[in-house]
Amino acid sequence: MRFIDSHCHLDFKEFDDDRAQCIANAQALGVTHCVVPGVSLAQSNKLLTFTKQYPTTYIGAGLHPYFLEQHQEQHIDELGDLIAANRQTLVAVGECGLDRSVGELEKQQRLFEAHIALANESQLPLIVHHRQSHDLIAAAFKRCPPKFGGVIHAFSGSQQVAESYIKAGFKLGVGGTITYPRAQKTQQALRHVGVEHLLLETDAPSMPLCGYQGRRNTPERLPKVFLALAELLQRQDYHALSEQLYLNCLAFLRK
């Protein structure tokens, strides 16, 4: 079986001591590639070198709401320049999005809609972060509709919310969250939307699987996310299912 980790912060300092080993271990388990999102202007710049050093990574460029205080008004223009100059190297605009736990929602909304405009201009998909913000994202999509879809990273929510994202051209990122018993609503939604809309991800070093709390998450756990999804969907044809998910990710990456 082969897999792509569609969301993995492999460039974060948590991997400084053993990054190459982590990638090699994941590859030995069938994880052929990882998508590494941009989170700030400076880090998105660094990813351009990072992907040359680690050629099995695909990279995005974006300003993540977690790092909101680092993002200055001119960064969105500079991000636009970076994207225009490196269009062939990038696979997505993001990680961007809206997060109610962060605050400064007006600044977040301005940045998020600017990311959508950049994705539309550069004909790239979006990597969207959400937290308690489906309503705000829906409003942003209405004001500034994304033309090239993307992924709702670490999707959690109802079937109705899932279907509205799919209608807007988005795939749903499935990670360790589904391994927790409390994720029933999300599990229910994923069971009903159709496998063709799903992408596997770890969000490493965050989002540990149930049983691994407090430990660093790594792309080596992606096959475990896959098995949890297979169980959720009551699928035993692992080879066909993993291949479908792999092709979904290639479609998202336009590879």
Ligand SMILES: [Zn+2]
């Ligand atoms: Zn992320």
